[in-house]
Amino acid sequence: MKGSFRTHSGSSTSFFQRFKAPRTATLVLSIVLGTSLLAGCSSGSSEPQVGSAESAANVNKEGFPIVKEKITLSMMGPDVGMQNWKDMPAFQEMEKLSNISFKFENPPLDSFETKKNLVFASGEYPDIFYASSLTQADEVNYGSQGILLPLEDLIDNGYAPNLKKVLDENPAIRKSITTPDGHIYSLPVINQQSIWYRSPMWYNGDFLEALNVKEADLPKTTEELYDLLVRFRDEDPNGNGKKDEIPLASVKLDDVRSWLLGAWGIYGEDIYNDANGKVHFARTEDGYREFLTYMNRLWSEKLLDHETFSQTPDQKKAKGASNQLGLFQDWHAYFTHGGKPTTKDPMFIPVKSDAVDKPAVAIHPGLSTGAFAITESNPAPEASLRWVDYMYSYDGAMLFDKGPEGLIYETVNKEDHTKKWKPLPSEYNSREDYRGTLTPNYGTPAPTLLSPDLQKGLKEDFDLWVDKQNEEKILAYDPQPPFPILYLTPEEQSEISSLRADMDTYIQQMEAKFVTGQEPLSGWDNYLATVKQMGSDRIIEIYQAAYDRWKNS
Amino acid sequence: MAAVIKESRSDRIFLLLNYVYLAIALICVLYPLVYIVSASISSPTYVNSGEMWLFPKGITFEGYQRVFENQSIWQGYANTILYTVVGTLVNLLVTIPAAYALSRSDFVGRGFFMAMFLVTMFFSGGLIPTYLLVKNLGLVNTMWALILPGAASVWNIIVARTFFQSTIPKELQEAAHIDGCTNLRLFWKIVIPLSAPIIAVMALFYGVGHWNSYFNALVYLNDESKYPLQMVLRQILVLQEMTGSGIGAATSGEAAMAMNQRADSAALLKYAVIIVSTLPIIAVYPFLQRYFVQGVMIGSVKG
Numbered sequence: 001m002k003g004s005f006r007t008h009s010g011s012s013t014s015f016f017q018r019f020k021a022p023r024t025a026t027l028v029l030s031i032v033l034g035t036s037l038l039a040g041c042s043s044g045s046s047e048p049q050v051g052s053a054e055s056a057a058n059v060n061k062e063g064f065p066i067v068k069e070k071i072t073l074s075m076m077g078p079d080v081g082m083q084n085w086k087d088m089p090a091f092q093e094m095e096k097l098s099n100i101s102f103k104f105e106n107p108p109l110d111s112f113e114t115k116k117n118l119v120f121a122s123g124e125y126p127d128i129f130y131a132s133s134l135t136q137a138d139e140v141n142y143g144s145q146g147i148l149l150p151l152e153d154l155i156d157n158g159y160a161p162n163l164k165k166v167l168d169e170n171p172a173i174r175k176s177i178t179t180p181d182g183h184i185y186s187l188p189v190i191n192q193q194s195i196w197y198r199s200p201m202w203y204n205g206d207f208l209e210a211l212n213v214k215e216a217d218l219p220k221t222t223e224e225l226y227d228l229l230v231r232f233r234d235e236d237p238n239g240n241g242k243k244d245e246i247p248l249a250s251v252k253l254d255d256v257r258s259w260l261l262g263a264w265g266i267y268g269e270d271i272y273n274d275a276n277g278k279v280h281f282a283r284t285e286d287g288y289r290e291f292l293t294y295m296n297r298l299w300s301e302k303l304l305d306h307e308t309f310s311q312t313p314d315q316k317k318a319k320g321a322s323n324q325l326g327l328f329q330d331w332h333a334y335f336t337h338g339g340k341p342t343t344k345d346p347m348f349i350p351v352k353s354d355a356v357d358k359p360a361v362a363i364h365p366g367l368s369t370g371a372f373a374i375t376e377s378n379p380a381p382e383a384s385l386r387w388v389d390y391m392y393s394y395d396g397a398m399l400f401d402k403g404p405e406g407l408i409y410e411t412v413n414k415e416d417h418t419k420k421w422k423p424l425p426s427e428y429n430s431r432e433d434y435r436g437t438l439t440p441n442y443g444t445p446a447p448t449l450l451s452p453d454l455q456k457g458l459k460e461d462f463d464l465w466v467d468k469q470n471e472e473k474i475l476a477y478d479p480q481p482p483f484p485i486l487y488l489t490p491e492e493q494s495e496i497s498s499l500r501a502d503m504d505t506y507i508q509q510m511e512a513k514f515v516t517g518q519e520p521l522s523g524w525d526n527y528l529a530t531v532k533q534m535g536s537d538r539i540i541e542i543y544q545a546a547y548d549r550w551k552n553s
Numbered sequence: 554m555a556a557v558i559k560e561s562r563s564d565r566i567f568l569l570l571n572y573v574y575l576a577i578a579l580i581c582v583l584y585p586l587v588y589i590v591s592a593s594i595s596s597p598t599y600v601n602s603g604e605m606w607l608f609p610k611g612i613t614f615e616g617y618q619r620v621f622e623n624q625s626i627w628q629g630y631a632n633t634i635l636y637t638v639v640g641t642l643v644n645l646l647v648t649i650p651a652a653y654a655l656s657r658s659d660f661v662g663r664g665f666f667m668a669m670f671l672v673t674m675f676f677s678g679g680l681i682p683t684y685l686l687v688k689n690l691g692l693v694n695t696m697w698a699l700i701l702p703g704a705a706s707v708w709n710i711i712v713a714r715t716f717f718q719s720t721i722p723k724e725l726q727e728a729a730h731i732d733g734c735t736n737l738r739l740f741w742k743i744v745i746p747l748s749a750p751i752i753a754v755m756a757l758f759y760g761v762g763h764w765n766s767y768f769n770a771l772v773y774l775n776d777e778s779k780y781p782l783q784m785v786l787r788q789i790l791v792l793q794e795m796t797g798s799g800i801g802a803a804t805s806g807e808a809a810m811a812m813n814q815r816a817d818s819a820a821l822l823k824y825a826v827i828i829v830s831t832l833p834i835i836a837v838y839p840f841l842q843r844y845f846v847q848g849v850m851i852g853s854v855k856g
Binding site: 106107118314317 | 597598599600601602603625681684685688771772775777787788791809810812813814820
């Protein structure tokens with residue numbers, strides 16, 4: 001009896017073993033089939049019919065409410081943990097105006113990317129993506145599969161009058177949100193307030209005061225900058241009797257690189273175009289070699305933080321808090337110093353080398369794509385588009401930037417849009433905390449038009465001071481965006497990704513070696529040859545083609 | 554008993570080296586613990602600048618204060634306890650009977666079932682198909698998504714099976730059968746009472762697993778009020794990292810300000826949260842530890 005059991009179980013094992021290989025193959029096959037089936041399902045139609053007579057009939061083309069009969073749509077967007085979206089006054093007010101209500105799905109900001117990919121994979125899409133940071137690859141990919149609806153026809157047919165006006169006034173924006181197949185799959189954040197391509201660099205005001213350097217005397221050339229950094233190092237500007245000053249602070253050079261590269265006429269740290277429409281790759285330019293030489297000089301004289309390549313942003317910040325840093329990058333200087341906003345620390349003035357007449361200064365393109373999209377499951381694309389179009393008007397942008405009138409601000413002058421702050425309710429620590437409970441446009445890339453008018457009357461002394469610094473130290477230098485926002489075709493995208501995988505690592509390592517002197521600058525030709533061999537010319541070629549396509553579209 | 558055998562020279566050298574080695578091992582294990590405890594009551598500035606490296610500096614209890622005020626941490630705590638208790642019960646309910654059945658040599662098709670179990674150890678559907686399955690079962694955004702898909706761990710079944718094979722003698726089973734005992738009764742009345750060590754070990758394995766897991770929650774849960782503690786902790790840490798490096802990419806001054814605020818508060822919170830979230834496991838461990846050694850060792854040595 002027992003024996004027969006054993007034989008049985010034994011034989012079943014060997015049965016299994018004998019068929020293990022084919023079984024595995026079947027498994028693999030079925031997974032492959034399953035996946036392709038899945039992909040097949042979702043790519044049903046490549047040119048979907050956008051909207052229908054029925055969904056369009058319910059929509060008013062002008063004014064409010066947007067729909068005659070109340071509809072409910074689903075929306076996915078990132079939660080920053082301040083307030084549930086359904087309880088936000090901005091959404092509630094908008095629902096009253098538009099007659100459109102939403103069912104929200106809000107994964108937290110930090111896991112949004114994962115959730116977004118799962119949603120695309122699972123085939124059950126929200127009707128609307130809001131503040132969703134869709135990547136350009138997402139748009140090209142899911143757009144061509146028909147999951148994201150092309151919006152240009154609806155825009156041109158009067159369902160987005162505000163946006164259309166902006167696009168007509170700024171053809172460059174339209175070019176930048178149109179994918180190579182000629183469709184617009186996502187709506188952008190248009191930010192007319194933004195200036196900084198990278199957060200600026202700031203001088204430590206205490207150091208300057210101790211050394212008696214006036215703002216007007218701040219360095220304007222690389223040599224003057226060098227001299228000032230030497231003084232930071234040698235003259236104990238923090239006055240603690242120790243030589244613990246770090247003249248120039250950085251984390252892996254990512255923060256200071258683009259500012260200093262401008263001294264040699266380079267607009268961006270990666271791909272950029274010059275005034276003649278020629279595309280350059282910064283890391284193979286002669287100016288980049290000069291930059292490396294300069295940084296190596298700062299390094300060897302202990303002017304550049306020797307922990308540059310090992311420290312975290314937090315560690316850099318901690319040094320700032322103990323008043324050790326002379327020149328550093330951050331959004332505002334007081335983020336690094338700690339404490340309250342102060343106008344004591346002046347902004348870095350772009351410096352120039354002998355090689356150029358004026359420094360190259362980059363400015364933010366004022367646009368980021370992928371903020372809003374409508375999916376194929378949306379029963380009312382026309383209404384959805386009209387809904388979001390409100391965000392591109394002053395009133396709508398205001399509603400979603402600061403919440404409904406009368407909570408955090410009130411209007412002083414309706415004509416010129418002057419406003420003033422209302423007193424802060426006592427349960428909130430700061431105005432920003434309060435704002436985070438009013439609207440979803442808080443630390444998220446939401447579809448909107450941020451015009452300078454939005455802040456009118458709301459700027460405090462510190463903001464006005466920053467504006468003035470911008471005026472004098474960035475806008476006065478005829479800045480330009482390094483490279484327009486544009487889409488690559490999927491083929492171009494994948495070629496770039498595969499070329500850059502190794503190249504970027506190599507470039508990063510070599511930069512550190514050149515700067516720290518581990519590799520002498522005589523090795524530059526070698527470096528250049530290696531990068532070229534890794535395909536830098538091809539990368540320039542691809543971006544040149546994309547740039548030309550963008551320019552001529 | 555005064556006549557102790559004198560230790561030879563080599564014995565003493567051995568002993569000395571032994572102590573040195575153990576001391577090094579102790580430092581390796583203890584240092585991170587002390588560091589985190591110290592960091593949790595130090596000012597973040599000192600921690601980030603590296604000035605605080607062993608003992609607390611600039612002592613502040615603000616981190617703990619914030620933890621105790623933070624509603625989502627306590628919500629996460631409650632959720633984690635619920636998921637751990639229910640999850641571990643389900644795990645035991647599945648694992649122990651399966652392991653016992655597979656340990657019986659007179660179980661028909663034992664080899665076949667064992668092989669089927671083993672397949673799942675080496676092959677899995679992958680994230681997306683698994684997600685689709687869980688979704689179609691209607692488990693997304695419920696606690697069962699964290700409990701049911703991982704209810705049976707094959708590895709643990711094997712460990713438990715080996716334990717049963719080596720500690721429950723076949724004679725015991727035969728004697729029980731002769732006295733007219735059914736299989737079910739044998740299992741409940743004889744096998745289970747004899748298996749306290751392995752049940753404790755399994756409970757610890759599974760329990761710690763549930764306590765520490767965040768990935769399933771990340772994938773399957775949408776509702777923040779359902780997040781387990783580790784997910785809340787992760788949120789704090791990730792946000793700090795994102796904001797630390799991401800302020801440069803902020804779209805507006807207001808966003809940058811918001812991010813900066815969060816980074817500051819996360820720096821203050823993070824070590825305190827680590828302490829608060831690991832304390833229960835550290836507290837439970839000594840009580841289960843003796844079973845732990847017994848259970849796993851029996852399984853491994855005699856297996």
